[in-house]
Amino acid sequence: MVLGQAVNMSLMDISKIFSLLQPKEEDEDNEQCQALINAVSSDNVTLLSELLPQESYRRSINARSGWGVPVTPLRSAAALGHLRCLELLLEHGAEIDSLDVKAQTPLFTAVSGKHLDCVVALLKAGADPNGSQYNNCSPVLTAAREGDLQVLRELLRFGAEVDAKTKVPEWASSATACRGPLYISAVYGHLDCFKLLLLHGANPNYNCTDETLLARIKQPKTVLEVCLRYGCGVEYIQLLVDFGADVFLPTLIIDKTTKQKEALVLLLKERVCPKTLMSQTRLAIRRHLPFANKEPVIDCLDVPLILRNYLKHETSEHI
Template structure:
């Protein structure tokens, strides 16, 4: 296995990769696993025709479908699924094929898995696919899962809400889309809000975005600190927060009020109000 492939696996399976040279968790990998991960469709077909069980797993319960999705090989994933691969198979680390597809950023694999019955939203005992998509900045994967009913304010015990993760990892595109779709701007990880995360990461653009969508600048976390307390002195983040510290403008208050009234459907229902284009664009933060 090449170092590159090893590094890609390490991104998902963490410490498991260290066992590769110790006869551990990867020692029992089958030719089916290798063909799936490397995207060798013809070899995969041959192995299946020879009678290899598509649901064969390693001691860590990694299946060939996990590998195909980690490599982003949609044709291999489809072949495995058509031959009975378990779409919701779970490793001992709580990882599903959908999680791996989100890790690789393969929208095609995500759609394929959902077509075959993958669960878009998982319980807290499993690794969250959509949180992984946001963490890595794979916005399209995130949007597909949201369109399939994943709660936009779903909070992961380890990572917090999707918006919080997007702010922590400075995924501006994901932040914008989540806010457009009506994510709760103040819901983060326990008492820590997305604004706390953005200030801590010195992300001025994200701080401004959150403030424009109504983030509460006075929220205090478990350490009783507000976002301004976390900003680097004389930084752009501090300047942005200080500029917004006073009362909001009447225009901003009206925008927040209307958006709150429309709820999460704002992005779609505002067009039905037949407003002048400049006003519509203002409400939609364009």
């Protein structure tokens, strides 16, 4: 009997959830919005260009339609990667950072779909490269996880936060909330993304600084500690060292769970041997450059090309 009541309650709750996801009555009558979305879905640029100049359709350009997760025409174009439709919608006044029920912006869906051309178009039109503050994730975190180097480069070029953090409620806070794009790109094995983040100013000693989280986490780990612990490879350790990570910060526990002996040897060597003057000079110069867009600034420096390349970590110290 009790089990039957539990099942009935569960079915009732599910019905309520699905009823919330269904379109509202006023949305069901919005034929103009649905017509726009249909044109976008079929990538029918000709039809869309005929509809948008009409006032009734233009009024519906930011409306949401569809069962389950109602979306705007722009969000649909971004998710599908239909660039010309997306550009037409922007030309006719589509709201660029409109949110769906999951607090995802069109840019976020374009990044998730790996639609580089749509990502660039949205960023050039003024989309927030950090996505929505109400979404637990961000475009940069998504690109770092997926290893999408080109998308990540564009996001950072347009000013996305390089040390973006996941946004979780206090009750769900854990060590995972301390992990930014640099950590994510390492554990997923995306070395190119890892280096790109460092080149754009990611903190090589990245760690949690949020007092609320620190009160709940006994031993938050730096990126260097995590890379050592989970065997991310000596290349990651070398990059962190080159970009100024504090080699004395991690508490080294050498036991059978340490997966990368070569990386550990490198770190111990760095603790014994001080950095060269050239390495220290590079770090000092990069710290004084603007936080974003370091490479264009370096290219304008009146120094030999080989030194500019060294500042961009494209040349070794042995020059």
